[in-house]
Amino acid sequence: xxxxxxxxxxxxxxxxxxxxxxxxxxxxxxxxxxxxxxxxxxxxxxxxxxxxxxxxxxxxxxxxxxxxxxxxxxxxxxxxxxxxxxxxxxxxxxxxxxxxxxxxxxxxxxxxxxxxxxxxxxxxxxxxxxxxxxxxxxxxxxxxxxxxxxxxxxxxxxxxxxxxxxxxxxxxxxxxxxxxxxxxxxxxxxxxxxxxxxxxxxxxxxxxxxxxxxxxxxxxxxxxxxxxxxxxxxxxxxxxxxxxxxxxxxxxxxxxxxxxxxxxxxxxxxxxxxxxxxxxxxxxxxxxxxxxxxxxxxxxxxxxxxxxxxxxxxxxxxxxxxxxxxxxxxxxxxxxxxxxxxxxxxxxxxxxxxxxxxxxxxxxxxxxxxxxxxxxxxxxxxxxxxxxxxxxxxxxxxxxxx
Amino acid sequence: xxxxxxxxxxxxxxxxxxxxxxxxxxxxxxxxxxxxxxxxxxxxxxxxxxxxxxxxxxxxxxxxxxxxxxxxxxxxxxxxxxxxxxxxxxxxxxxxxxxxxxxxxxxxxxxxxxxxxxxxxxxxxxxxxxxxxxxxxxxxxxxxxxxxxxxxxxxxxxxxxxxxxxxxxxxxxxxxxxxxxxxxxxxxxxxxxxxxxxxxxxxxxxxxxxxxxxxxxxxxxxxxxxxxxxxxxxxxxxxxxxxxxxxxxxxx
Numbered sequence: 001x002x003x004x005x006x007x008x009x010x011x012x013x014x015x016x017x018x019x020x021x022x023x024x025x026x027x028x029x030x031x032x033x034x035x036x037x038x039x040x041x042x043x044x045x046x047x048x049x050x051x052x053x054x055x056x057x058x059x060x061x062x063x064x065x066x067x068x069x070x071x072x073x074x075x076x077x078x079x080x081x082x083x084x085x086x087x088x089x090x091x092x093x094x095x096x097x098x099x100x101x102x103x104x105x106x107x108x109x110x111x112x113x114x115x116x117x118x119x120x121x122x123x124x125x126x127x128x129x130x131x132x133x134x135x136x137x138x139x140x141x142x143x144x145x146x147x148x149x150x151x152x153x154x155x156x157x158x159x160x161x162x163x164x165x166x167x168x169x170x171x172x173x174x175x176x177x178x179x180x181x182x183x184x185x186x187x188x189x190x191x192x193x194x195x196x197x198x199x200x201x202x203x204x205x206x207x208x209x210x211x212x213x214x215x216x217x218x219x220x221x222x223x224x225x226x227x228x229x230x231x232x233x234x235x236x237x238x239x240x241x242x243x244x245x246x247x248x249x250x251x252x253x254x255x256x257x258x259x260x261x262x263x264x265x266x267x268x269x270x271x272x273x274x275x276x277x278x279x280x281x282x283x284x285x286x287x288x289x290x291x292x293x294x295x296x297x298x299x300x301x302x303x304x305x306x307x308x309x310x311x312x313x314x315x316x317x318x319x320x321x322x323x324x325x326x327x328x329x330x331x332x333x334x335x336x337x338x339x340x341x342x343x344x345x346x347x348x349x350x351x352x353x354x355x356x357x358x359x360x361x362x363x364x365x366x367x368x369x370x371x372x373x374x375x376x377x378x379x380x381x382x383x384x385x386x387x388x389x390x391x392x393x394x395x396x397x398x399x400x401x402x
Numbered sequence: 403x404x405x406x407x408x409x410x411x412x413x414x415x416x417x418x419x420x421x422x423x424x425x426x427x428x429x430x431x432x433x434x435x436x437x438x439x440x441x442x443x444x445x446x447x448x449x450x451x452x453x454x455x456x457x458x459x460x461x462x463x464x465x466x467x468x469x470x471x472x473x474x475x476x477x478x479x480x481x482x483x484x485x486x487x488x489x490x491x492x493x494x495x496x497x498x499x500x501x502x503x504x505x506x507x508x509x510x511x512x513x514x515x516x517x518x519x520x521x522x523x524x525x526x527x528x529x530x531x532x533x534x535x536x537x538x539x540x541x542x543x544x545x546x547x548x549x550x551x552x553x554x555x556x557x558x559x560x561x562x563x564x565x566x567x568x569x570x571x572x573x574x575x576x577x578x579x580x581x582x583x584x585x586x587x588x589x590x591x592x593x594x595x596x597x598x599x600x601x602x603x604x605x606x607x608x609x610x611x612x613x614x615x616x617x618x619x620x621x622x623x624x625x626x627x628x629x630x631x632x633x634x635x636x637x638x639x640x641x642x643x644x645x646x647x648x649x650x651x652x653x654x
Contacts, residue, residue, distance in 0.1 A: 003520060222506050222524065223517040225495070229503050232492040239452065239490070240504045240563065241478035243512040250515055 056301030058258020072133025078278030080263020106260020153274030294368025
């Protein structure tokens with residue numbers, strides 16, 4: 001289906017199913033129950049899951065396939081956001097032109113930065129991309145204030161021209177897709193559960209599915225095979241009559257455009273753009289997501305993005321008060337000890353938990369979460385195969401007897 | 403007029419004259435060996451032919467065109483394939499993919515943004531690659547990861563990757579270096595087999611006289627960056643200048 005192999009089609013369907021029903025799947029606990037704080041099914045967080053999923057999918061096309069580790073991809077995310085906000089200010093609150101401009105601008109910047117950075121490989125390439133990203137960040141923060149509005153960040157104002165929209169009457173307008181407002185949310189109550197279905201989330205989710213589909217096509221195409229060959233042996237590539245430079249540059253620009261799309265979507269969900277989005281920590285985050293999920297795998301980056309964003313938003317909200325509630329059943333002394341023990345890992349300490357998780361994954365599952373899933377799958381399958389073996393032997397004997 | 407014509411090539415590394423006025427002519431459909439003691443400039447010469455090094459002066463003509471100033475991938479597209487001293491393959495890819503890549507390179511050129519078709523649907527390319535693998539007796543290993551092959555099979559695979567491009571000239575850089583006698587003989591057999599099946603021009607750089615004398619039709623002896631003689635194998639064996647270059651060195 002859709003030009004995919006059966007296995008990939010099944011994966012795509014599974015991803016589509018999960019993203020479309022995410023508002024239900026991510027809210028397994030009834031609202032108001034003690035575990036409700038582990039619910040991740042609120043629009044703001046779900047949007048982050050899919051937007052950073054797109055970012056990581058794009059990053060994986062560069063890093064997972066060609067092995068070129070860019071440490072400056074957040075620059076393209078930021079460029080995407082600024083472009084989108086400018087489109088909202090000047091043209092229209094419709095998200096389509098904004099997102100198109102985000103992709104194009106990020107692609108152009110990626111072309112220039114990639115052209116220079118890809119003259120080197122390995123650590124030198126990483127450093128060059130990092131330098132470019134930090135340059136972009138500092139430019140956005142100070143010199144380019146007329147375009148980026150410096151520290152305050154670029155925001156919508158009432159005096160913006162918005163030539164296509166005309167008068168919106170009074171307050172600040174909101175982003176929309178041909179009239180459907182991005183912030184519009186329908187809440188469904190069934191028993192104690194409540195599920196939020198947001199226009200913004202579904203818009204992002206559809207784009208993520210599209211982005212995922214395109215990345216599967218790239219992975220399975222001759223172009224994708226060439227990118228894997230770049231990672232494997234550039235010398236052999238050259239002596240096989242293949243020019244590695246345009247291949248790596250194409251991968252760099254494609255992944256830059258993915259980052260631009262993600263940045264544009266961030267602005268479409270919340271129309272402001274700040275320089276922080278381009279900082280090197282943001283670039284590092286997408287590297288973590290990709291490696292944690294499994295670099296070079298199809299679904300890994302999405303898993304990694306979801307994992308990190310979940311930790312960032314859920315674990316950071318747990319505080320000592322909540323811990324005291326959980327351990328209230330224990331004797332007082334023990335309760336305090338437990339809270340003190342867990343305290344460093346929650347709230348502001350969520351980075352510590354994430355760091356430990358990351359170390360464990362890198363040491364024990366170098367292929368990321370996907371490798372973990374595969375190993376588990378293989379364990380079960382091996383048991384099945386042993387059973388099959390017995391059955392097929394029996395079948396052969398039966399056939400021989402007849 | 404040979405398919406490869408090297409005229410007056412000089413290459414200097416600082417104070418070392420690596421190549422001094424090298425002339426070489428490789429005739430079509432012959433196996434031409436370049437031999438010489440260590441440091442004779444064999445590898446430097448080879449690197450000048452494939453675009454890795456640019457000679458200080460002189461000309462290198464291949465099939466009527468100059469290769470000087472061209473990049474390795476451009477020279478490969480002109481029809482020169484190269485086998486390395488240690489097999490250079492795509493270790494992380496499957497054996498079949500390893501052979502499909504040169505097929506794509508030959509059909510699509512140095513770069514093509516070919517992302518709208520899956521590899522599996524490229525039946526023509528796959529058949530071509532599988533036929534090549536069958537030719538070197540590796541078809542049943544096509545789904546193995548290339549890094550898991552034995553050293554001899556890696557060599558075979560690299561040959562297959564070069565041959566599937568149907569090069570006009572195949573350059574071999576010490577194809578048996580560091581091999582045990584049995585592996586060396588296998589490689590010689592493989593090369594003989596290749597030679598028998600297709601009319602290919604080969605240029606071998608080699609240390610091992612056994613290999614050279616079992617394969618070559620013409621031999622050029624290099625010493626201190628200069629060709630001493632170019633002769634048939636029979637005439638090389640007793641040639642006084644060759645004895646001097648090799649044995650003179652040994653007597654010291």
